[in-house]
Amino acid sequence: MKKAANRKRPAVNKVYYIYVGILAVLFFIFHTIPFLKGVFYSFTDWRGYGDWNFVGLRNYLHMFVDADTGNAYIFTFKFAVITTILVNVVSLVLACALNAKIKFKNTIKAFYFLPYMLGSLIVGFIFNYIFANLVPELGKALGIKALSVNILGTNNAMWGIIAVSLWIGCAFNTLIYIAGLQSIDTDVYEAANLDGATGFKRFSKITFPLLAPSFTINMVLSAKGYLMVYDQIMAMTDGGPGTATTSIAVLIYKKGFGGGQFAYQSANAVVLFIVVVLISVFQLRILEKREEKLG
Amino acid sequence: MNKKVISTLVIGTLIAGTLAGCGGSSDAGSSAKSSSGKTELELFSTKPENKDTIQKLVDKYNESHDDVTVKVTAPPDAGTVLKTRMAKNDMPDIVAMGGDNNYTEVEGAGMLLDLGDQDYIKDVQEAYIDMIYDVNKDKEETIYGVPFATNASGVIYNTEKFEELGLEVPKTWDEFIDTLQKIQDAGEQPLLMTYKDAWTANAPWNSIAADLAPESFADDRKAGKTTFVGTHEEITEKYLTLLDYAQDDFMGLSYDDGNKKFANGDAVMIINGNWAISQYRNANPDVKINMFAFPSSNDESQNKVTSGVDVLLGVSKSSSNVDAAKDFVSFMMEKENVQTYIDEQFSFSALKGVEQSDEAVSGVQEDISNGKVANFEDHYYPSGFNMSVLLTELSLNRANGMDDKENIEQFLKQCDEKYDVANVD
Numbered sequence: 001m002k003k004a005a006n007r008k009r010p011a012v013n014k015v016y017y018i019y020v021g022i023l024a025v026l027f028f029i030f031h032t033i034p035f036l037k038g039v040f041y042s043f044t045d046w047r048g049y050g051d052w053n054f055v056g057l058r059n060y061l062h063m064f065v066d067a068d069t070g071n072a073y074i075f076t077f078k079f080a081v082i083t084t085i086l087v088n089v090v091s092l093v094l095a096c097a098l099n100a101k102i103k104f105k106n107t108i109k110a111f112y113f114l115p116y117m118l119g120s121l122i123v124g125f126i127f128n129y130i131f132a133n134l135v136p137e138l139g140k141a142l143g144i145k146a147l148s149v150n151i152l153g154t155n156n157a158m159w160g161i162i163a164v165s166l167w168i169g170c171a172f173n174t175l176i177y178i179a180g181l182q183s184i185d186t187d188v189y190e191a192a193n194l195d196g197a198t199g200f201k202r203f204s205k206i207t208f209p210l211l212a213p214s215f216t217i218n219m220v221l222s223a224k225g226y227l228m229v230y231d232q233i234m235a236m237t238d239g240g241p242g243t244a245t246t247s248i249a250v251l252i253y254k255k256g257f258g259g260g261q262f263a264y265q266s267a268n269a270v271v272l273f274i275v276v277v278l279i280s281v282f283q284l285r286i287l288e289k290r291e292e293k294l295g
Numbered sequence: 296m297n298k299k300v301i302s303t304l305v306i307g308t309l310i311a312g313t314l315a316g317c318g319g320s321s322d323a324g325s326s327a328k329s330s331s332g333k334t335e336l337e338l339f340s341t342k343p344e345n346k347d348t349i350q351k352l353v354d355k356y357n358e359s360h361d362d363v364t365v366k367v368t369a370p371p372d373a374g375t376v377l378k379t380r381m382a383k384n385d386m387p388d389i390v391a392m393g394g395d396n397n398y399t400e401v402e403g404a405g406m407l408l409d410l411g412d413q414d415y416i417k418d419v420q421e422a423y424i425d426m427i428y429d430v431n432k433d434k435e436e437t438i439y440g441v442p443f444a445t446n447a448s449g450v451i452y453n454t455e456k457f458e459e460l461g462l463e464v465p466k467t468w469d470e471f472i473d474t475l476q477k478i479q480d481a482g483e484q485p486l487l488m489t490y491k492d493a494w495t496a497n498a499p500w501n502s503i504a505a506d507l508a509p510e511s512f513a514d515d516r517k518a519g520k521t522t523f524v525g526t527h528e529e530i531t532e533k534y535l536t537l538l539d540y541a542q543d544d545f546m547g548l549s550y551d552d553g554n555k556k557f558a559n560g561d562a563v564m565i566i567n568g569n570w571a572i573s574q575y576r577n578a579n580p581d582v583k584i585n586m587f588a589f590p591s592s593n594d595e596s597q598n599k600v601t602s603g604v605d606v607l608l609g610v611s612k613s614s615s616n617v618d619a620a621k622d623f624v625s626f627m628m629e630k631e632n633v634q635t636y637i638d639e640q641f642s643f644s645a646l647k648g649v650e651q652s653d654e655a656v657s658g659v660q661e662d663i664s665n666g667k668v669a670n671f672e673d674h675y676y677p678s679g680f681n682m683s684v685l686l687t688e689l690s691l692n693r694a695n696g697m698d699d700k701e702n703i704e705q706f707l708k709q710c711d712e713k714y715d716v717a718n719v720d
Contacts, residue, residue: 048375051382132491132552136544150547153491155695240493241546242688257375259679259717 042267047260059267069268071243072251075158079247080226083162087169087222088215094170095177096203109178116171120164124235127164128152131236152237157245164232169225173218180214181207209294216287220280227276248272334616336365336623339387341373341397342606344570345444348639349391356626363619365389381406388614389623391443394430394604396678398440403432407439407609408617415628415646416441422666423645426604430674434514440607441624442645444636447586447659448498448568448601448671451575454583456483456563464658467593468533475540478563486537487562488545489553490690493683497673498566499537500686502589502601503530505669513675517718523710531689531703533591537566538693546687546694558582568601569641572655585658588667600659602668605642679717685709 046052139147256265558578
């Protein structure tokens with residue numbers, strides 16, 4: 001079959017072109033054009049209504065002296081790095097545990113996957129209640145001062161958001177890791193057993209290297225997702241207290257619409273886009289090299 | 296995902312534009328004779344909360360007028376929609392909006408008619424007319440918007456607790472602190488703060504600053520002749536003093552949760568406005584509350600009720616039937632109709648002789664009737680200047696144990712910096 005296909009180009013059913021064509025047009029109209037328009041407006045002084053003029057690179061240059069934007073980038077990077085690492089560590093542990101021969105495995109897997117099916121806004125609102133009412137009571141009962149007030153109203157608000165992001169994010173990452181684990185040949189483990197590799201050694205020398213493709217996917221997707229964190233923050237702190245949890249996406253939305261800075265925040269969005277692309281490419285390069293080495 | 300952010304932004308505005316288009320498409324933006332020979336007017340209302348009451352009054356008008364039909368438009372995010380329509384020269388005939396910076400933009404663009412010659416103007420309280428002058432572009436003394444309904448902010452207190460503890464309504468700052476101390480000594484919670492929702496952090500600030508800031512501060516600051524540093528130290532100090540009497544978790548309590556707690560007697564006082572009262576009553580129908588003007592100063596005459604124009608009425612210059620539109624505004628300004636509005640909306644009237652009779656605000660009605668009012672301080676700040684963020688930062692620093700002097704210094708410096716960034720026309 002395969003050889004035949006290589007020798008002569010197979011006739012492709014025209015239906016595929018129609019499918020792809022329709023989608024390409026829709027994608028272009030609803031995704032690419034708005035994106036290009038956003039890039040276009042980032043070179044103007046448009047407030048979201050009324051007249052506008054071209055201002056060249058002014059919006060981009062202003063970003064470097066704007067303290068709000070700087071703080072948002074610092075918060076976002078801190079948040080993204082911590083959350084990406086935590087999510088992957090926890091997911092890996094969970095996946096290994098769920099891959100072991102335990103009872104009710106599938107039921108437990110379903111429980112862990114549940115958060116992924118809830119919208120992050122809803123989860124945010126639920127945790128809002130938990131942080132406002134349940135956690136402080138627990139903190140008071142245990143006499144822990146840091147937990148006896150709503151954590152979202154303190155300097156540690158970021159950790160509240162990290163906890164929620166962890167809860168939501170682990171579901172998907174665990175799933176990818178489980179899939180990766182199941183594709184590892186059991187022969188490898190038997191051989192490792194014979195050679196005396198067990199426990200943590202088996203994990204670090206056998207399991208983790210063989211999970212490299214899953215690890216790459218999870219690291220890249222998590223980092224990208226957390227650099228653009230938005231829903232959880234809007235549901236839980238609205239960027240507060242003060243500006244302590246204002247991520248870049250939140251800043252773009254709030255100032256772009258409420259503050260009449262549509263054009264300037266469009267520029268901010270373009271920069272964020274470039275930053276995310278660069279980080280993703282960088283990660284892919286490094287992680288794929290690692291995969292090759294291990295493979 | 297980033298593309299999503301941008302496309303959401305752009306699509307959002309597209310939708311806003313489409314909405315505006317829908318609103319005006321029936322009659323191309325200004326009034327038009329419909330097929331039956333009737334004049335159709337469009338009333339654009341920016342306050343979603345009062346839609347039903349406005350509709351009720353409009354229905355009453357339509358029933359009694361055969362030749363004119365008024366239609367109400369009240370879209371979400373109305374301020375943006377109105378500005379979009381303005382840019383397209385698609386102004387509605389009549390606007391009902393707040394006396395805030397949205398009004399300034401509409402008025403400043405020369406969209407509204409001078410209504411100073413109308414009969415009802417002589418019955419409108421001077422204090423609110425002055426507030427309209429203040430938000431007019433360049434402080435022009437022309438009535439482009441007629442004050443219709445007003446609001447009030449101050450200290451809301453639980454009258455039963457006051458009686459229980461044998462307390463009197465404080466008239467001065469010292470008396471106020473004394474009262475707070477007495478409540479604390481009696482083992483009750485004196486003040487409830489809901490700063491998780493940052494906008495509520497503005498409530499005490501708006502009252503204290505309105506009473507104590509130099510009279511010409513708003514103008515001078517805009518012109519760059521003065522700064523927050525050097526004029527707002529006492530105000531900030533008093534603002535921070537209040538936090539001593541707030542509950543431990545004042546940064547973590549949300550407005551909704553706080554209102555429930557206050558209604559159920561968890562605290563004796565809360566600083567907010569008349570708009571919150573319906574929430575207290577929903578949470579606890581038996582709650583007995585009243586309101587007093589925030590006593591910022593030891594000079595009683597300076598302690599005014601913080602009150603602004605909640606709804607004003609304006610007529611568009613481009614309306615094809617200006618007389619009918621003016622007639623509708625006159626109808627709205629009839630005492631009976633204003634009374635209906637304030638009774639249903641729980642607000643106050645800008646008309647002399649029309650009073651809010653609900654006991655929950657009886658403590659401030661007299662001051663409002665006598666015009667002893669001052670506008671919300673933040674109505675004078677530029678629209679991009681977000682005071683609530685700075686105030687929650689100030690409060691958070693206090694909660695973290697930062698030295699007051701350093702905190703105040705840093706806060707006022709920030710105020711000036713952010714103000715300058717936002718102060719562009």
